[in-house]
Amino acid sequence: xxxxxxxxxxxxxxxxxxxxxxxxxxxxxxxxxxxxxxxxxxxxxxxxxxxxxxxxxxxxxxxxxxxxxxxxxxxxxxxxxxxxxxxxxxxxxxxxxxxxxxxxxxxxxxxxxxxxxxxxxxxxxxxxxxxxxxxxxxxxxxxxxxxxxxxxxxxxxxxxxxxxxxxxxxxxxxxxxxxxxxxxxxxxxxxxxxxxxxxxxxxxxxxxxxxxxxxxxxxxxxxxxxxxxxxxxxxxxxxxxxxxxx
Amino acid sequence: xxxxxxxxxxxxxxxxxxxxxxxxxxxxxxxxxxxxxxxxxxxxxxxxxxxxxxxxxxxxxxxxxxxxxxxxxxxxxxxxxxxxxxxxxxxxxxxxxxxxxxxxxxxxxxxxxxxxxxxxxxxxxxxxxxxxxxxxxxxxxxxxxxxxxxxxxxxxxxxxxxxxxxxxxxxxxxxxxxxxxxxxxxxxxxxxxxxxxx
Numbered sequence: 001x002x003x004x005x006x007x008x009x010x011x012x013x014x015x016x017x018x019x020x021x022x023x024x025x026x027x028x029x030x031x032x033x034x035x036x037x038x039x040x041x042x043x044x045x046x047x048x049x050x051x052x053x054x055x056x057x058x059x060x061x062x063x064x065x066x067x068x069x070x071x072x073x074x075x076x077x078x079x080x081x082x083x084x085x086x087x088x089x090x091x092x093x094x095x096x097x098x099x100x101x102x103x104x105x106x107x108x109x110x111x112x113x114x115x116x117x118x119x120x121x122x123x124x125x126x127x128x129x130x131x132x133x134x135x136x137x138x139x140x141x142x143x144x145x146x147x148x149x150x151x152x153x154x155x156x157x158x159x160x161x162x163x164x165x166x167x168x169x170x171x172x173x174x175x176x177x178x179x180x181x182x183x184x185x186x187x188x189x190x191x192x193x194x195x196x197x198x199x200x201x202x203x204x205x206x207x208x209x210x211x212x213x214x215x216x217x218x219x220x221x222x223x224x225x226x227x228x229x230x231x232x233x234x235x236x237x238x239x240x241x242x243x244x245x246x
Numbered sequence: 247x248x249x250x251x252x253x254x255x256x257x258x259x260x261x262x263x264x265x266x267x268x269x270x271x272x273x274x275x276x277x278x279x280x281x282x283x284x285x286x287x288x289x290x291x292x293x294x295x296x297x298x299x300x301x302x303x304x305x306x307x308x309x310x311x312x313x314x315x316x317x318x319x320x321x322x323x324x325x326x327x328x329x330x331x332x333x334x335x336x337x338x339x340x341x342x343x344x345x346x347x348x349x350x351x352x353x354x355x356x357x358x359x360x361x362x363x364x365x366x367x368x369x370x371x372x373x374x375x376x377x378x379x380x381x382x383x384x385x386x387x388x389x390x391x392x393x394x395x396x397x398x399x400x401x402x403x404x405x406x407x408x409x410x411x412x413x414x415x416x417x418x419x420x421x422x423x424x425x426x427x428x429x430x431x432x433x434x435x436x437x438x439x440x441x442x443x444x
Binding site: 198245 | 266267270271272273274275277278279281282284285286289323324325
């Protein structure tokens with residue numbers, strides 16, 4: 001009799017009860033997991049905080065150490081910079097790092113802007129990251145910065161939308177500090193300057209297979225944008241990139 | 247190919263260390279882009295001032311200066327054109343870094359000679375006033391020649407200073423009440439009396 005009861009209406013109750021029990025058990029386990037994870041995360045945060053605090057000086061002054069620290073952060077899925085501007089109160093990371101790392105990159109960004117602004121007439125707003133680095137590191141009494149630091153600092157400026165960005169041409173990183181985009185032809189021509197320092201109508205025509213008119217047009221464009229300097233004391237005229245001033 | 251020599255090249259032991267821009271071929275071509283030209287102008291002015299300071303050149307006569315190594319890089323075979331050079335000096339004059347000398351050259355319509363102020367007259371005035379104080383020459387009467395060439399100015403930055411520049415510097419001191427021109431009986435300017443900075 002009692003066996004048969006299992007298939008009656010009451011069976012639904014039983015079933016539900018069992019399901020409820022499983023569910024309770026499941027949530028208990030989940031709770032335990034969450035609290036364990038929270039504990040682990042807190043421990044981890046504390047460890048990272050201790051690490052960042054005790055090594056703040058090295059993070060600021062040693063480019064290799066800084067690079068490793070930033071790599072470590074991105075490996076665990078956090079960007080110490082990206083989260084900094086997210087909320088007004090100062091992000092978890094800004095608090096964690098005592099704003100030292102953020103300040104480092106923002107101060108660097110300001111110095112980069114200053115250099116680009118000062119040299120804009122000379123180079124039309126396109127400058128090799130290496131040149132910027134050399135200028136920054138020529139100032140004595142400051143810890144040296146790396147190419148990577150500069151690229152990272154420039155990327156922090158992207159949300160400002162003032163046309164600052166990294167452009168990669170001929171396997172070299174350039175900082176573009178004018179809003180104007182390079183046309184495809186301009187980019188190719190600038191890349192070509194990286195081989196000899198200069199280009200000419202003939203060089204573009206012979207190496208890229210462009211029509212003469214197309215070569216002349218792109219060179220005139222580059223001159224008008226201030227991206228190249230003309231040397232008229234040679235035939236054919238040569239168009240030099242100011243990044244070649246050494 | 248003529249050999250280019252700056253006027254004081256013989257008295258210099260080491261030659262002027264040219265900056266890297268000097269080896270950039272287009273630097274010697276006047277740039278057609280206005281902004282690039284602005285930048286080129288300021289690079290040339292700085293170079294000219296540094297070169298004159300290093301070689302203690304007080305004035306530039308365009309017709310001879312155009313042959314100096316300053317405006318001719320033999321290594322890359324590039325030379326600045328006379329009219330570009332004049333344009334650069336014009337802009338230096340506008341900024342107060344130089345001054346055209348009137349009536350110079352054969353062609354009166356075109357300026358040919360300029361004083362180069364690698365220090366402004368006000369700066370020279372301060373340096374001379376400090377020198378007067380530190381050498382105890384307050385209330386002394388000195389001739390212009392003694393200031394520029396005397397024993398006490400041997401190691402001074404204004405040693406051999408151009409008389410036109412010296413006179414301008416003294417004018418600054420006179421306006422400040424720190425010096426006075428002394429005239430001889432026949433009305434010639436005989437010397438200058440300093441009152442010190444107090």
